[in-house]
Amino acid sequence: MLTSLKTKLAGPVLAASLALVGACQSNPTKQETATEASTAQADTTAKKPLSEPLISNIYTADPSAHVFEGKIYIYPSHDIEAGIPENDKGDHFAMRDYHILSLDSIGGKVTDHGVALDIKNIPWAGRQLWAPDAAFKNGTYYLYFPVKDKQDVFRIGVATSKSPAGPFKAEPAPIAGSFSIDPAVFTDTDGSSYMYFGGLWGGQLQRWQGGKYNPNAPEKEPNGNVPALNARMAKLTADMKKFDGPVKEVVILDEAGKPLLASDNNRRFFEGGWLHKYNSKYYFSYSTGDTHLLVYATGDSPAGPFTYQGVIMKPVQGWTTHHSIVPIKDKWYIFYHDTQLSGKTWLRNIKVTEMKRRADGGIETIVP
Template identity: 35%
Template sequence: MTKTFIKQNNLNLLLCLFAAFMAFPAWAQNPLIMDQFTADPTARVFNGRLYVFPSHDIVPPEGEGRAEWFNMADYHVFSSDNLTDWTDHGKILDQKDVSWADPEAYSMWAPDAVSKNGKYYFYFPTRIKGAGAGEKGFSIGVAIADKPDGPYTPQPNHIKGVEGIDPNVFIDKDGQAYLYWSRGEIYGVKLKDNMLELDSEIKTFEEIPQKGHIEGPFVFERNGTYYMTYPHVANNTERLEYGTSDNPMGPFRHKGVIMDESASGTWTNHHSIVNYKDQWYLFYHDNDLSPDFDKNRSIRADILFFEENGDIRKVIPTKRGIGTTSATAKIQIDRYSSKSNYGAASVFLDRLDPFKGWKVVLNKPNAWVRYNQVDLGIEGPGKVKIRARSLSGGAVALKLAGQDDRGFSEVTIQKGGEWDVFTAPVKNGATAVQDLIVQLISGDGVEVDWVQFEK
C-alpha cells in the first residue's frame, strides 16, 4: 500500500465521521461517489427513492487487516431521487457493532437490503469470532431498521445454517422471500416470514457454470422470468453473467454475459440490477479512484436494456453513467459520453490525489468530447463559465449535438498555464435537455475541468 492511498484514506475517514452526523450530497456520473471508496453496490427502490447499499473499501489502521487485500469495516447507504445528486446518509453498521462477528476481521463484504412487514432488513457477511481462515469462517447476519437509511440494529446471531458470503434476498410477488449466497458455488433457500430463519432445504445451483471462480448472486424477476446474475471468472477476471428460469429456485439456463471483464484489469466485479422510474439500470464497480490497487474500488452505474425476447443486452461501461445533469451545476465533462478519435483524453487533475477527479485534455485541432443529457432549462442560459488552463492560449466552442455543427458559445482561454474561470455569453437560446459538445477551435492545447451555465 502506498503512502498516497493512506493519505487519501485519512481524508476519507474525516469525511465519513462528518457523514455520521449529517447527510451530505455526493458526486454524480461514474464513479457515483467521489469522497471514499465503495464497492459491491446493491440498488433498491424504497418509497419512490433509489438507495444504494455498497461495501466500503478502506485502508486499515497500521497493524490491522491485510494491507494487500480487501479491508472493509463498515457500511454506508447512499440515495438519490434523480440519479445525479447522491446523498451519503452516513455509516449504518460497523464490524464492532455485531456481537457474533470478529471485530478486527475487516470483512464486511457485499451486502443487500430489502423491505418487508414495514421493516428494512440489511443482510451482510462477515467472519465469525474465532473462525479460521477461508470462506467457511463466514456467515450472514441481519440488521433491522424502521427506515432505509437506518439506524440499523444488528440481530444477536447470524443466520443458522448459512456459511458463505455475498447475501442476496429476493422477494417474489407472492411475498415469499429467498436468500442466495456464495461459497465457491451459489446456494439458495426459502426464508421464513420473519426474514431471519431458513424455511427449506438449501439448494446448490449446480446448473450454473462451475469452471472458474463464481460469487455474488443477484436474482430479480421481469415479465414472469427469473434472472440469476453473478460474477464469474471464465478467463482472467470477473465478468457478469446470467441465466434464466421460470422459478426463483431454478434450474437456471445459462444465457450469456451482461458485462465483459474490466478494461482496467480489476479482478472483481459485483453488481445489482434495478428498475427505477421505468428504466432498468446496472450497478457495478471498478477501480476508477485507485488505478494502481484494485482492492480499493468505486461504484458505477449504466443503463441496461432487454431484447424483445427477454435477453439482457450487454452493457458497455461508460464514464458518463446515468441521470440528467443540470446546466447550472458544474458539468464534469471529463465524464464524457464519447470523444473524438484524436486529441481528447480524460486524466487525473492530480495523479497523487485521485479524489480530486479528472480533467479533459484537448490538444489537437477540432478535438472534442460529448456529454449527454444536460438540462438547459425552459428559458436557457445567458452565459457560460469554464474552469480551464492553457500554456499558449486557445478557444473552445460549445455546441449542441445534432444542430448542424453550429456553436452557441465560444470561450477564449487566456495563455499562462494557471487554472482560472473564463466566461462568455451564450449566443443562441439553447433550451431543454441536450447533449453538450466541447470542441477545441484554436490553440495547441486546452485543459478543461468543468463547464457551468448561468442565467
Template identity: 40%
Template structure:
C-alpha cells in the same frame, strides 16, 4: 492545484433542452464496492455498498458500511455509517463484505457477510424501520450460511429468498421472520464464483453472478426463483472493472433498467473500488444486451423537485397556506385542507423555492375542485426565476388550469417557480409539481501540467532491473512502460530538467502497489525534502508549497518489494508559467 469550471457540458442560461450526464464512478469521496441497489416506497434509489479503506492493501480491513440515496441518479446523499463490525457481537473485524437489503411489512432487513469468532464466513441480518437505519443486529448469524455475498429477493407474492455463495450457489426460502428457513439448497451453475443477484422482468427470473476473478458477469434465466436455471451468457465483460472481481445489482427505476457495479478508476488498485451505474437493455426475446461501461454514467432521472420545499404566496385566506400545493396531495377540495388560497386581490401569486438551481422539464398544476374554480383560475403566468431572482422563462396561459395542466419548460435552469393570476381574484391551488433534475457537476479542467512529460528530461535511478525498464520510462507519458528497480526496498528515482521549473505537486503511478512511504526532494547544493507521503494513490496528485529547481528526486523510504513505477509526474501551473502550454 488550480481548477477552472468548464461550461462545455451545459450552458446554464440556455432555455434549450439539454442532455446532461453525471460521471462514473458516482461516489468519489470514499471507496465503495459491491453495490446492492433498491427502490423503496419513497421512490428514491438506494444503494447499499461495502466500503474499502483509503489505504487498503487487501480486502481484510473492511469494517463499516454506508448507505446512499438519490432521486435522480446524479446527486447522491451519504446517510452515514449504518453497520460496523463493532456492532456485531458474534463477528470478527475486517471482513464486512458485500451486503444487501430487503423490505417486508414495514421493516428493512439488512443482510451482511462477515466472519464469526471461529473465522468462518457467515451471513447476519439486522433490522430497521428506515432504509437509512440505524440497523439493529439480530444477535446471531443465519443458520446454514457458510459463505459470502447475500442477495435477498422478495417476489411479487411476498415470499422472500436469500441467495449467497462463493464458488457454489446456495439459497433458502425464508420464513416470515426473514431469517429462519427449512433448509439450504445447493445449485450448480456454469462458472459460478460469487456475487449472485436475482431480478424479475415480465415473469422471467434472471439470476446473474460473477464468473471468476477478473472474469465476466454472466446470467441464467428461469420460470421460478428456485430454478432450474438456463445459462444465457455474458452481460458484462471482465475488463469493465479494470482489475477487480466485479459485483453488481440490477434494478428498475422510473420505467428504465439500470446496473450498478464497481471499478477501480479512482485508485487503479483492486482493493480500493468505486461504485458506477449504467443503463441495462433487453433484446426483444428477453435476453440481456451486453452492458457497455461509460465514463459519463447515466442521464438524470426527472422527479418532482417541489415536493415539501419552501412555498410562499401573496396573502393567505382561510388558513389555506402555500405549503398545501407542494404536499403531494392533488385532491383539490377546499374542505379537506389540501388547497391553498389567497385573498381576493390584484395579481395574486404563489411560488416555491427549490433551494438551488435545477434543470426544469415540465410544470404540472392541479386546480382546485369547485363550481367557481375554473373561473378564478383562468389567465395566469408561470415563471421560472434563477438564484438571483431573474426571470429565465415564462409562459402565459389563457385557458383555465385543469387537473392537471402540464406546461413544457424544456430545460430552463432555475430555482423559483412562480404562478401569478392576471387581474383581481383569489388564487387557489391544489398541487404544483415541478418535474426536473439536478444539474450534473460540471467537469473540472486543471490548468496544471505534468512538466516531466512536456519538457526534455534526463532520468536516473539507484538501480534498474534491465534496459527495458530504464528510469527514462517513468517520464515518457506512456502508462504501458515503466521503470523497475532491482528489488531494493528503498530505491530512488531522479529527473533533471534543462532549465529551472516551479513544481507544486507530484503523482506516482505504480505498476504494483508496493510503496508504503516516500519523500520528494529538490536539489539545491544538497537534497532538501519538500514533501513526505505514505502509500500513494495512482489517481491522486499530492500538492505541496511551490518549489523551484531543475533536479528532483523520489526517495522511497519503505516498500513491500522492489518498486516499479509507470509514471512519476511533477506538476506546474501552466497559467502562471508562460514557458509551458496547455496544448
C-alpha cells in the same frame, strides 16, 4: 469480493505502443493522417467510462440498489486502505462498516447517510464486513451482511431498522445454517422472499461441500471435468430473520441441459449472485470471478434450475466485479463498481448505467 495478483494489459499501454509505431513511419499521406485521426477519436470515444463514480468521498463497492419510499437506496461495501498485502483469500478487503447512499433519480445528487452499521456493534463478528444487501417487509428494513465470525468462518447476519438509511441494529447471532458471502434477497410477486449467497476462494464456499465447514479444504474450487460449485439459496421465514427450510444449490445448466463444469471459467458461478424477474422469467446473474465477467442464466422458478444465456458486462477496470439490477421508471439499470478513482482493486468506486434488453428478453452485453 476477491482479488488476484494477476494484472491485465491496460488500454493506454497498447495505445501508446501503436502511437510509437506511427511516429516511426515517415511522410504519411494526408489520407493516412486523416484516417489515423479518425481512429484516435474513435478509440477515445470507446474508452470513455460508461459512468462516472457515484461518490468519491469514500471508496465503495458491491452496490446493492433498491427503490424504497420513492428514492433509490444503495447498500455498498465500504472499502478502506487496511495496509494488508494482497492475496487470493481477500484478506486485504478488511472493511469495518457500511455507509448507505441514496439519490432521488438516476443522475441526481448522491447523499451519504453515514455509518449505518459498524462491525464493533455486531456481537458475533470477527473481521471483514463484505458485500451486503437489503430488503423491506412488514414495515421493517433488513440489512443482510457477511462477516467472518470469531473462528474466522464467514456467516451471514441480519440487522433491522425502521428507516432505509439506518442505523441498523444487528441480531445477536448469525442466521442459522448460513455460510459464505454475498447475500442477495429477492421477494417474489407472491410475497415469498429468498436469499441467494456464496462465493469461492476467500468466500469459502468450496469448504462447505457436504454441508459442513472443512478448515482443511483447498483454498480454491475444484477444477477439471467435474460439476462446478454453485451458489446456494434458501427461502426466508415471514419475519425475514431465519431460513424457512433447507439450503439448496442453485444449479446452472448449459445449452444441452447439463450442469456447467468447474473448468468452464467463463460461465461457471464464482460470487456475487443476484436474482430479478422479467416477464415471468427469473434471471440469476453473477460474477465469474477470475475471468471477470458478469453473466446470467434464466429459469422458471426462483429455485432454478437456470440455463446459461450470456454475458451482461465484460471486465471492468480492477479484478473484482459485482452488481445489482434494478427497474427504475420503466428502465432497467445495472449498478456495478470499478477502480477508476484509485487504480487499486481493493479501493473501488460504484457506478450505474442503463441495461437494455432484446425483444426476446435477452440482455444486451455492456462493454465498459
